[in-house]
Amino acid sequence: MGPKGLGEEFTMKATVSEECIGCGLCESTCDAVFSIGDEGVAVAIEEDIPEEYEDAAKEAEEGCPVGAITVE
Numbered sequence: 001m002g003p004k005g006l007g008e009e010f011t012m013k014a015t016v017s018e019e020c021i022g023c024g025l026c027e028s029t030c031d032a033v034f035s036i037g038d039e040g041v042a043v044a045i046e047e048d049i050p051e052e053y054e055d056a057a058k059e060a061e062e063g064c065p066v067g068a069i070t071v072e
Contacts, residue, residue, distance in 0.1 A: 018068075
């Protein structure tokens with residue numbers, strides 16, 4: 001996929017690794033993408049991140065205290 005504006009659609013996905021400690025910071029930063037699941041740790045939506053939430057999802061990635069979030 002190429003960058004926006006070059007004829008290809010650019011989409012972002014979020015993933016949460018097993019390093020997650022379930023602190024809830026990501027959910028409080030971007031609850032449209034992240035939630036605390038039944039296991040007590042964060043989970044990300046399986047769909048592409050809606051464009052209007054991309055910045056908040058990146059903020060959640062940057063704020064994760066254990067680096068368990070990847071947004072790309």
